[in-house]
Amino acid sequence: MSDSCGKSDEELTEEFIRLQLELRDKLVVCDTEDWALDMNKLELIGGLDISYDKSDSSRGCVTCVVLNAKNDFEIVYKNNTFIEPINRYIAGFLAFREISFLVKEYDTLKQNGSQFMPQVWLIDGNGVLHPRKFGLASHFGVLVDSAVIGVAKNPYYLNFVDQSVKDDHKRQKLSLGKVGDQFPITNSSDEVIGVALKTSSDCKNPVYVSIGHKVSLNTAITVVLKCCKYRVPEPVRQADIISRQLINQ
């Protein structure tokens, strides 16, 4: 099965892996922004998400929003673009399905509403919580050279670990009591590549937060908690609601 220039899955993933590793050299996994040292300076936070048409795989809608964290997360910028998805989703390579559309939204914002350029982006997907430590959030961060945080709803990394680690994860999930409770997620090299974070008192499932680009993990956690009225942080939640509503009408 192939869908990109007649290349086989093997050829495609080989190419994708090369690009992930190449771009990863530019990844910054510590705080570089002034607001990270003084969270009172954090005001504009961006969110991006893409929804797809359930009955027509050639239709999608990408929504870009910027919220004001200092004004109850009011939406100060919003742009929607209907898209024609080119590549199908391959686990571990989400960026190659979505990245071009996200970068286009970034460029549109820069051109039409640069005064709303967010200080940090929240992306629906993983950053370094990824088999090659370079998920969609990191990919986007490097390409647009901005601070980015990855927020995933499912623990994709669990597909690459032993049953014993899965059991541990299940136990640790049950130990999460209140909002802000968390436990680290470690890779086979004992590096902490993400965290399971409880963001809602009445939801049993945590979200999986990881460094995208130009933020530390601690800063990423602080920002996500700051943005949560519900389980999913507002910037991503709003982008998801809006894009889904538009693709279905």
Next chain:
DNA sequence: GCGACAG
């Protein structure tokens, strides 16, 4: 070979 698989 079989099943699992961020969105």
Next chain:
DNA sequence: ATCTTGTCGC
């Protein structure tokens, strides 16, 4: 991502 309603609880 998407297929899918009601229902229990605050």
